[in-house]
Amino acid sequence: MELPISAIRPYFSVIVLEGEDFAGLTGFLEASGRGDVVARHEAEDLVAFVRRREDPPTWAGPEAGFVDVTHQLTIVVRRGGFVVVCTDKPSQERLQTWLDRQSSLRRYPSEVLESALIRGEVKNLWLRGIHRRTSVKADGKVLSGSSVEQTLSPHEDGSYVAGSARAALPSRPDLLLLKGNAGTTPRNALVWLSQRADFQTFTAMAAELLDLLEEARAQGAERPDFLTMLASPADIDEVRDAFEVIVEDPDTLPPGSLSDELRELALSVRDSPPAVTGFPDSAAFTLDGAEVVPEAVGDKIRLDGESPILDTDLLTVYYQSGHSYSRGRFWQARAPEYPFRNWRFEDFQGWDIRREKPRADSPQRIHDRIGSDTSLFDWVARAYDHGWLICDDGPGEVADFLHISAARTLSLIHVKSAKSHSPVRDVSAAAYEVVVSQAVKNLIYVSRGHLRQQLTRPPVRSPASWIDGRRVRGRRDFLRQLDARVATDETRVVILQPHVSQRVYDQLRGPAGHGSPELMRLHLLESMLNSARQSATGLNADLEVIASKE
Incomplete structure (x- = not known):
């Protein structure tokens, strides 16, 4: 059956390719799909066809007797050495895989698509993380707004890549049809507009798009400035x-x-x-x-x-070289350029940094024995021997300890033991991951209303409490000081994890650490801490990490 080309109204969603194998491409598209081709139109630089598919509904098995019938349109238009493909989503995915396996056709360069189509105000941005998976940082983000590129932060977003974007097209007299906002997935050479067009308008829009892309390439495609805050593509020779x-x-x-x-x-x-x-x-x-x-x-x-x-x-x-492979590209994250500024190195000589709590057989006994052992809990009780201190260790805890100073500064203290006491122990992001995740999750308690309500229900019958280093019964005095705080008083989230030593940290941050695999692990750790700190500062608090001098 001849496809009535003048009667179709496709959405403008196209993949832009370069190369000469027009026949190979159209042959693959016709042969790779499921169902029968029931209508076709062919001209010198055009192939269009409709495939009919019959499938049981997603909610029914084949034996139910119900059938969904769909008709999928594919259009392939050639213009000089370029090819524009409009097809359904499953066929797009198969085409992307096929493009990776052959060399006669290639996607239009992603950097040109970025340069030409993500210059205006960005309305939507789909980010994909290349950082090591961690519970304190999202694997991906979807941003929407009037100009979301202005919301990006190098600390928070330096380990993400822009998977797709939708931005305002340039307002130019020569762009008669390409107007409004256009979306692009550069790595797949995909471009889309949320509008339908008759076939004549569709081909004219494809021509305008190719002219716009070729102009950007001729002028020397440069990444939009805001993308430089995200991870950047890397050459394979740099990766190891x-x-x-x-x-x-x-x-x-x-x-x-x-x-x-x-x-x-x-x-x-x-x-x-x-x-x-x-x-x-x-x-x-x-x-x-x-x-x-x-x-x-x-x-x-x-x-x-x-x-x-x-x-x-x-x-x-x-990779130890600081790179990641993700979805067909190597990437270099930006996050390693930013060290974490709130380290506090303390002397733990005489304390067992591998042990978090006193040895005890019940939560109540842990509270009872704080101050008579050499665990990190005991170090907290000794170090915070001024002001009001309570232990909240147990089920549903806000933090391991909470402290209010004479200046009404509130500290939520989370404790985790080091994995080794060796003075040359390696840097380990994993050693910090759980305690940082807990600290971020419990930021909800920074709100005074939430915090006070939670602290009135202690995890044990007799929770450990101190005033100026002296044991007291109950939390009454601590809660009075909490009630006396005002909105301008400082709040700190404190992570006590002495696994990183100042000796190793200074070595890695000095000339001797350049290019060291250990420095890359430190970069991963400090990226995680910077992300957690940004979460804290968003709630008018700050994050501090206590580590060891030795």
């Missing part, structure tokens, strides 16, 4: 020494983009992460003993190896 691989939940991908078998494999690998071994001079690594070699294929990086999971967009690889 993989140390961790994670697999995302397959449900983050569009429906239908994974087979049932591949989805089950992804779930299995996600729940049981594979063993990873990196190489000190290469981006290659082994995954459960099998070698994986990253290779540049067109404008993307392909992971060449035996596991089928490598062909999905679910894998993130972390």
